[in-house]
Structure formats: structure tokens, C-alpha cells
Amino acid sequence: MPATDPADVFAQAPGSGDTKLFVQLVVMMLLEFAVFGSWFATVGLVLATHGLATIIGTAFTLAAVAAIVSPMVLGAVADRFLSSQKALGLAHLLGGAVMLFLPAVVSAGADGLVLCLVFLYMLFFQPTLGLANAIAFRHLGANQKRFPYIRVFGTVGWVVAGFTVGWIGLSSSVNLFYFTAAVSFALGLYSFTLPNTPPPAKGARFTLGDLVGSKAFRLLRDRNYAVLMVCALLTSISLGVYNTYASPYLGALGFSNVAGTLALGQAAEVAFIVTVPFVLKHIGMKWALFAGMCMWAVRFTLFIQAAHSGHGIAITAIVLQGICNDFFLVLAAMYVGQVAPVELTAQAQGMLILVVSGFGQCIGSYASGRIYDATVAVHTHSAPGDWSAVWSLPIGSAFLAALIWVLLFRQPRKQEATPLNA
DSSP states (O other), X not given: OOOXXXXXXXXXXXXXXXXXXXXXXXXXXXXXXXXXXXXXXXXXXXXXXXTOGGGHHHHHHHHHHHHHHSHHHHHHHHHHTSOHHHHHHHHHHXXXXXXXXXXXXXXXXXXXXXXXXXXXXXXXXXXXXXXHHHHHHHHHTTOGGGHHHHHHHHHHHHHHHHHHHHHTTOTTOTTHHHHHHHHXXXXXXXXXXXXXXXXXXXXXXXXXXXXTTHHHHGGGGSHHHHHHHHHHHHHHHHHHHHHHHHXXXXXXXXXXXXXXXXXHHHHHHHHHHTTHHHHHHHHHHHHHHHHXXXXXXXXXXXXXXXXXXXXHHHHHHHHTHHHHHIIIIIHHHHHHHHHSOGGGHHHHHHHHHIIIIIIIHXXXXXXXXXXXXXXXXXXXXXXXXXXXXXXXXXHHHHHHHHHXXXXXXXXXXXXXXXXXXX
């Protein structure tokens, strides 16, 4: 992929129509991740604060199960029957309604009902990540190089939401869920103003296989695509552990504004995203993704060291999010967007979300939950040093992903990936 000057992103779109589209996609991505970042980063701390620490791992596991169940189904629906922007809007409106019930239920300590509501909410939310990507790629057309500059505003949305939550003191408060509901409603309504994104496979015969995105699975016949999915699975185990226990760990380290501190990671993403075209030009897709996978192992090694070296090391680990996410999640979405046929755009992006936010995070959340219960929760007054076993799991999975990637992925001769046949 050729290098792109950030200023060129705007210079390439002199027409008012192109500028309007770019702004619409930017606002969509900003709100999408503001919804996610407003609660997901510190919900573990909220649960721990209200006497529900033992269900943190289960809650994140259920969130991942929802990512397995729902994205491919909604992706198939969006591909055939429902405009993508309408599917996005309906999902966020329904999700916001579910969020309104969580404050009272968490305050009451009703752990079973909390888990049910978290699962229900994530059934609505998880597909929207793939839908947002699909909408962006569909309307960018040949201007795929603009995607990083649209996706970076998703990171900005997460940062703004995180700093806002921390600033108004909601990091460990049940009122956090009301904040998320408000943002979710805003995005739900805004989605209906997005450019029409009609079903690309409208009129095609619908089969039961479409419910599980079977056609998108055919893309796995391509060696590089299959290797990407395997490595995405392993790397997202690390992501699952981080999402589940980063906020309780920072609380154990003595951080007061946990939401604001975690938002530094997303702020670093903003800084690193502009380097993506430059890095792709000089080292290519293979080595850029390799760097992202390796950084996951490095950041958890620093987390272990932070138990003995203080807050500075922990903040460094958080800031590495810039490389971990930009050179893994963003590049993976770009690669899928380049190689997936247009009629499978939503399902292909849904598959990536299925692997990353579904199976990978499910394994990471469940396994780390069992380790946490056995090594941290058993201590009446646990110390940061008790967390070493929890962080060893993501170090191992990230290292294995990097090893498989460097050995099996074949760097295309051209930086641009060639679209695959369905």
C-alpha cells in the first residue's frame, strides 16, 4: 500500500459530496467506539466495587459468546435483507434500552441477572463493529487508504468517552451504564442519517448456511487469510485478558482515575495510526502485523514488572496499546476489506469480529477468570504480585501467534492484497 500523507486524505476529496461522506463516516466511527469505551474498559472495576468480583471473568466470557452468536447472523441479514445503516441503528437503540436496566441490577448484587443483561446487550452490540467497518469500506470504494484516518476517530471516541467517564467520577459507579445508554441512543438515531448502504446480495437465495456466514468461511481456503484468522484468534486471547482484568489490576496498583488512565492507551492509538501507511510501504503487511502481535507479549511482561516497579511501567504498558491495536486490529480489518468480495463484505468483517471479539476473547476471558479465581481472588488482601499467573497466559498466546505468523504468512509481492473469489 503506498504511503499517504494525512493531509492528502482531505486533498483527494475536493468535492463537497466526498467531504460530507468522510465526515459522516468519521462521526459514525467516533460514536461507535465512544459507546464501547464508555463502559467496557472499567465494567470489571464496577463489578468488583459492588461485590461482584467473582463474575468478572464470566461476564466477559458471555460478552465473547455473544460475539460468536450474533455478528455472522446480523452480517448475513445486512448482506441480503436490511440496509447496513438501518441494522446499525436498530442494534444501538435496542442495546441502549438494555443498558438502562443494569444500574439497579448491579446495585442489588443480582449476579445472575447482571450476567443475563450483559449477554443480551452484547448480542446487540457486537455485530455493530463489523457493520461499521462494512459501511466504511463500501462507501470508500477505491479510496481504501482513507480507512485508517476514519478508524482513528473511533479511537478518539474511546478516548473522549474514557476521559469523560473518569473526569465525572464514573469509573467504578453504576451510573456508568446510564452514560453508555445515552451515547448508544445518540448513535442509533444518527445511523439512520448515514448514506444508504443497500444489501449487496439482495435478491440472492437465502439458505441456512447464510445464518452462520458459511460463504465467508470459504475465504479460509486462501492460505494467508486462514493464517490471519488463526493468529487473530491467538492474539485476541491477549486482548480478552486485557479487557477483562486491566481495570481491576490498575485498581490494585492504586490508580484512582482508572478510566482516564486506560484511555491513554487509545490516545496512543491516535498517535500511531498516522504511521500505518508509512509502515506498510516500507515493511509490508506481514511485518506490520507481526509487530502488533509481538507488542501484546511485551505489554503484559511490563504489567508483571509494574507490580514491583510502580505506576510508570504500568502506564508504559497501557500506552503500547497504540502499536498493539493499530498494527493488529486495524490492519487486520484493512486486509479483510481488501480481499473480501463486495457481496461478502459484511460477513467477512463479521468473521473477523467473530474470531477476535468472539472465540479469542472468550478463551482469554474464561481462562484468565479461572486463573484469577485460583491465584488472586483466594487472597483476602491480594497484592499486585499475585497477578503474575494471570498475565503469563496472554504472553504465551501472543508469542505463539507471532511465531505462526512469521513462519506461515506469505508476504504478497505487491502491498495491495488481491481480492479473493467467494
